[in-house]
Amino acid sequence: MASKNVLELNSNNWEAEVLQSPIPVLVDFWATWCGPCRMIAPTIEALADQYAGRVKVGKVDVDENQELAARYRVTSIPQVCLFKNGQEVARIIGANSKKAYEDAIEQALR
Numbered sequence: 001m002a003s004k005n006v007l008e009l010n011s012n013n014w015e016a017e018v019l020q021s022p023i024p025v026l027v028d029f030w031a032t033w034c035g036p037c038r039m040i041a042p043t044i045e046a047l048a049d050q051y052a053g054r055v056k057v058g059k060v061d062v063d064e065n066q067e068l069a070a071r072y073r074v075t076s077i078p079q080v081c082l083f084k085n086g087q088e089v090a091r092i093i094g095a096n097s098k099k100a101y102e103d104a105i106e107q108a109l110r
Contacts, residue, residue, distance in 0.1 A: 005048035007058035010065050017058060019086040024108040025056040026101065029072070029079040031063050036095040037078040043098045044080075047105070055105055084108045 007017055009027060018025045028044045030037035048057035062069040062077060072081060072088070082090040082104050090104040 003045035003048045003057075005052045005057060006045055007056060009058035009060045009068075011068055014068060017056065018083050021056055021083070021086075023055055024089075024105065025058060025083045026051075026105060027081045027083065028057070028059045029062050029069060029074045029077055029081070030059055031061060031077055034077050040078055040080075040095050043101065046098065047101055051105060054109060080104075082108050 007013075009017055018027065026044075026047065028037075028040070030041075044057060044059065047055075051057070060068055062074060068074075076093060078093075078095060080092045080096075080101060081088050089108050092100055092104060
């Protein structure tokens with residue numbers, strides 16, 4: 001992860017960083033072997049920088065965090081979920097445009 005604004009999320013920090021976050025959290029469920037995941041990585045990093053201080057951005061490696069992937073029914077990747085006040089408010093499956101992610105973020109910030 002190149003951006004200092006992208007958190008590495010796992011079962012140890014999930015509660016504090018996502019469910020108890022005072023600001024919305026964009027979570028990218030991904031894996032190192034996933035081509036489309038690598039394709040959207042620069043977009044996720046750009047969003048982390050663009051929304052720094054207003055939205056947290058984190059990544060969950062589904063191979064290393066299978067329990068989180070199962071809990072949130074992540075059956076295909078990349079899958080980007082947006083959480084607000086501890087609740088999932090948006091889910092985008094597959095590689096999408098930066099605008100698709102921005103639209104979901106802007107909706108959550110309202």
